[in-house]
Amino acid sequence: NGRVIILGAGHAGGSAAAFLRQYGHAGPILLIGEEPIAPYQRPPLSKAWLKGEADAESLALKPLEFYAAHDIDFRAGVKAISIHRAAKTVSLDDGVSLAYDTLILATGARPISLPVEGADLDGVLSLRTAADAEALKLRLAAGKTLAVVGGGYIGLEVAASARSLGAEVVVIEREERVLARVACTTLSEFFQARHLSKGVRLELNASVAGFVGEQDQIRAVQLADGRQIACDVAVVGVGARPNNELAARAGLECASGVVVDQDARSISDPNIFAIGDVAQRPVPVYERMLRLESVPNALEQAKQAAAAITGRPRPAPECPWQWSDQYDLKLQIAGYALDTDDVVVRGDPDSGAFAVFYLRGDVVRSVAAVNAPPEFMVGKQLVLARTPIDKAKLSDTTVSMKVVAA
Ligand code: FAD
Numbered sequence: 001n002g003r004v005i006i007l008g009a010g011h012a013g014g015s016a017a018a019f020l021r022q023y024g025h026a027g028p029i030l031l032i033g034e035e036p037i038a039p040y041q042r043p044p045l046s047k048a049w050l051k052g053e054a055d056a057e058s059l060a061l062k063p064l065e066f067y068a069a070h071d072i073d074f075r076a077g078v079k080a081i082s083i084h085r086a087a088k089t090v091s092l093d094d095g096v097s098l099a100y101d102t103l104i105l106a107t108g109a110r111p112i113s114l115p116v117e118g119a120d121l122d123g124v125l126s127l128r129t130a131a132d133a134e135a136l137k138l139r140l141a142a143g144k145t146l147a148v149v150g151g152g153y154i155g156l157e158v159a160a161s162a163r164s165l166g167a168e169v170v171v172i173e174r175e176e177r178v179l180a181r182v183a184c185t186t187l188s189e190f191f192q193a194r195h196l197s198k199g200v201r202l203e204l205n206a207s208v209a210g211f212v213g214e215q216d217q218i219r220a221v222q223l224a225d226g227r228q229i230a231c232d233v234a235v236v237g238v239g240a241r242p243n244n245e246l247a248a249r250a251g252l253e254c255a256s257g258v259v260v261d262q263d264a265r266s267i268s269d270p271n272i273f274a275i276g277d278v279a280q281r282p283v284p285v286y287e288r289m290l291r292l293e294s295v296p297n298a299l300e301q302a303k304q305a306a307a308a309i310t311g312r313p314r315p316a317p318e319c320p321w322q323w324s325d326q327y328d329l330k331l332q333i334a335g336y337a338l339d340t341d342d343v344v345v346r347g348d349p350d351s352g353a354f355a356v357f358y359l360r361g362d363v364v365r366s367v368a369a370v371n372a373p374p375e376f377m378v379g380k381q382l383v384l385a386r387t388p389i390d391k392a393k394l395s396d397t398t399v400s401m402k403v404v405a406a
Contacts, residue, residue: 001027002101004309005090007080007246009033011041012276012298013106014061019306021070029072030098032090034079035129038064043295045133046157047325051164052137059130080107083250085269102271102309105247105258106302109240109277109293114149118211123218123233127154128240139233142166147221147231149208151178153324155237156191160326163198170201170229172208172221184337187356187368190349191326198327203229240293242278255280257291262317263308264301273308275301284317285384286338286365294322319384321376328352332373334380335366344395346375355379362388374401381405 004020006013009031017031033039039061048054067074079093083103091097111126113119125136136158140146146162148155151173159169171178177188178195192202207224211234220228242257252266253259258274259267260281266272276298280291300318307315324331329352337358347354355375358366363386367379378401382389385405393399 001025003028003030003099004102004104005030005032005098005100006104006106007032007090008106008108008243008276008278009035009039009074009076010106010108010276010298011039011061011295012108012302013104014039015299015302016104016106016275016305017067017072017074018062018070019302020309021072023306023310023312025306025310027101031067031072031074032078032080032092033074033076035131036077037130038062038067038074038076040130041295042128043323045130046127046154047161050133050137050140050158050161056130080246083246083272085250085272088271100271102273104305105244105266105272105274105278106276106298107243107246107278109242111236112239112241114208114236114238116208116210118213118218118222119236121211121213121218122216123213124211125233125235127158127235127237136233136235140165140167144168144232145170145230147172147229147234148237149221149234150237150239151175151202151204152181152237152239153179155235156195156326157324158235158237159195159200160198163200164327168201169199170203170221170231171195172203172206172223172229174205174207176205178202178204182337183368184343184356184358186343186345186349187370190354190370191329194327194329240277242291244274244278247272247274247278255289255291257281259289260301262304263314264305265308273305275305283320285319285335285386288338290320290336292320294320296321317384319380321380329370331368331370332376333366333368334376335364335383337366340365342391344391346395347372347397357394359391362391364389364394378402378405 040059082091145168148171179188209224210222212220247258248254252268257280321334340358342359344357353371355369355372364382369376
């Protein structure tokens, strides 16, 4: 029942504070966040919120009153600048130093920026925070042209939302297809076709060499092949980097994120945990360490840390999953296509509802389901169970997923 300090008031940090109280932690909890607002959900920033279909209040993880009602000392607009492990204190940028018994690092990740000329022009944006989303929304309107750099999930979601606001959209992708890092060709081609049919222009195999401006305002994206893509605003969505500098400076082992165990406890210091986008964690189903960027991962690790801190049994491992919404398409993904050697497509992509299963031998390692909830739900169980399945049945939509899994 000591004093827990949580650094980073995002999805993971806010959830950890709530789980700690739910699991009976009676000691003080301090939740320190650099952003000026209480923990909120980021997924809608590129989807419903950008389209104007969700208000700021609906983004909040919990109503603001929740924190006071549960005796959680939430401080907004304050950044942690150093951790002193020997003294068990944290220094904040407002000059305050705080002592902890247990520290939870939940500092998330930040967008990677492109190291090219013009990247600092007005109108070259990234999307991570509510403030970023507000800045983007203010610039999107019918008649405006948006250049999206990066055809990953966030880039494609922004493209879809911008189209529904009437903006012209060009997606610029370095690889030969969108979602190249995370999906097979069937899925990439399906999403490309949908975006094209909605009027999005795709520039594939196109490398960005810089941004061209006029009076400090972006006017075009400069491609490496010499062409310029005229635009009024650009969003760079080329991945994120963990905010693990604090941890590294304090001597905590960091690989692609702060290295933790199955309780989300750092392997370097038993009094320090790391959760969410900033952590590199064991993923039992794949028997390896991964840094995951998803809401379900943030929640799972918040639970793991809260359970360990309150002396509860370790929660059962979950199957990693995430989702993406574009137009009327709900993509749900269970697991990651790691070490796979086969792909089975169930259903007809032309029907708009289908699923792609990634297998190793006869074992399902991951599923990406488009408007296909049963395939996703059962697929998730299959990934976790690691039991072999009959591929012929899996590809036959007349055989129910229940029977496939039996
Ligand atoms: P964050 O939510 O980023 O929170 C970290 C917080 O820590 C931030 O508020 C940051 O300001 C603060 N911080 C950092 N350093 C300090 C410091 N030194 N001191 C104090 N505070 C600090 N996931 C899905 O599963 N599905 C989706 O559809 C999906 N869509 C997304 C769309 C967008 C546009 C974005 C940006 C992300 C999306 N994600 C999605 C990913 C998901 O939002 C993240 O995985 C999740 O927010 C991670 O939670 P976190 O708490 O680790 O990090």
